[in-house]
Amino acid sequence: MENVEIGFSESEWRLFRLIKRIPEDNKITAADLAEQLEDSVRATRRNLAQLAEKEFITPRTFKVTKEGERAYKKHLRWWSAITWLLQSWGLPEEQFGPLADKLLCGTTPQMVEGIMEQNDKARINERPDAESEYIDNTDFYGQIESGSYAEGICFWNLEDNSGYFRRLSPVSDWFSPQSKLFIELEKSRLELQWISNDVQLVGISYYMIGRERFQQPEGRVISLPIMAFSFTRVPRYRMLEGQLDVTVKVMRSGGNDETGEMIRQEYRVRIELPMLFNRSCDSAEKGE
Known part of the structure; x- marks a missing residue:
């Protein structure tokens, strides 16, 4: 089973997901981010400072760092597994994002690990004849012995x-x-x-x-x-x-x-x- 360690609060993860959707050449401001998140500028600035302190984004331009890219890829896999679970419950699609944010960052790592395991089993059951798995955006550190x-x-x-x-x-x-x-x-x-x-x-x-x-x-x-x-x-x-x-x-x-x-x-x-x-x-x- 995959070892899950959550590195974001719910509000930080929502903000980080938004930053990742912004084209790289676009200027990012706290006011614009707050407006899109329907949050206060003060709270957005606080979350930006937390993300910068964790070295997930640069302090002034709010661009995603290499460490941030690595964290995003890991958490996105877990977040996507949670959205799959919500979809299997028959929830409306517009509820997937907010609920997945809450479940990813507000529940225990053990529960997320369990959801990942369910997701993996379901994918195998959906394709019983599958003989291969596509993998990208990984360096295999921790999966293959150094x-x-x-x-x-x-x-x-x-x-x-x-x-x-x-x-x-x-x-x-x-x-x-x-x-x-x-x-x-x-x-x-x-x-x-x-x-x-x-x-x-x-x-x-x-x-x-x-x-x-x-x-x-x-x-x-x-x-x-x-x-x-x-x-x-x-x-x-x-x-x-x-x-x-x-x-x-x-x-x-x-x-x-x-x-x-x-x-x-x-x-x-x-x-x-x-x-x-x-x-x-x-x-x-x-x-x-």
């Missing part, structure tokens, strides 16, 4: 592919087929080793939490956060299969040996990371 693991990896070509036929990307020849998976608190990552001497790696761009990111290599190693990957869990084989669509940017020779001219090229690639879950989680056979 440490480093040697993992095989594939680079599939996303350009000019059609139908059921897949082919490896040219970048497969430039990266080592072995990667290192690190499971650490707030630092879970996949390290890729660049092995080509003829092609220079500029960096890799990818999307995480709706924003495009660009990662540059350090020497011959480039790191990608596990949070950016989406995973499919296959319980029958105790396997996790992760994937991330990226653009690999390189510099390579333009074909004129006399001038030594280098040209920039980009390759759209799907990184595929198959992980044997029993090895990573249970026996924890670590890579060197």
Whole structure:
């Protein structure tokens, strides 16, 4: 059963959910938030100060921090399970949010854990033939034993592919087929080793939490956060299969040996990371 620790009061959680729905580029003011919450500006400012003290938002601009993102994802799963329960009771949809806020923050963690367990069982019962589970926005810290693991990896070509036929990307020849998976608190990552001497790696761009990111290599190693990957869990084989669509940017020779001219090229690639879950989680056979 999942361990639940509630990090918000009811009013803080309502406010934080509202902040998360505001576009990132929009200016946030206490007065606007109070109006939307139908609460006093004084109470809203007090809750904003509490969220900032917990380092879930920045003090003056009220933007969600990395720690806030992590807390939101955890609590949203629990909150969503509670809304599922309310829906199963036949309550009107407009009551889901306020009641879920109250139940999440006003009841015991043990009760929320019980609701999560009911929710998981119901999902299995709704899909008795289900053989896999989709997982995203997690770094697996606390689910997989901390440490480093040697993992095989594939680079599939996303350009000019059609139908059921897949082919490896040219970048497969430039990266080592072995990667290192690190499971650490707030630092879970996949390290890729660049092995080509003829092609220079500029960096890799990818999307995480709706924003495009660009990662540059350090020497011959480039790191990608596990949070950016989406995973499919296959319980029958105790396997996790992760994937991330990226653009690999390189510099390579333009074909004129006399001038030594280098040209920039980009390759759209799907990184595929198959992980044997029993090895990573249970026996924890670590890579060197």
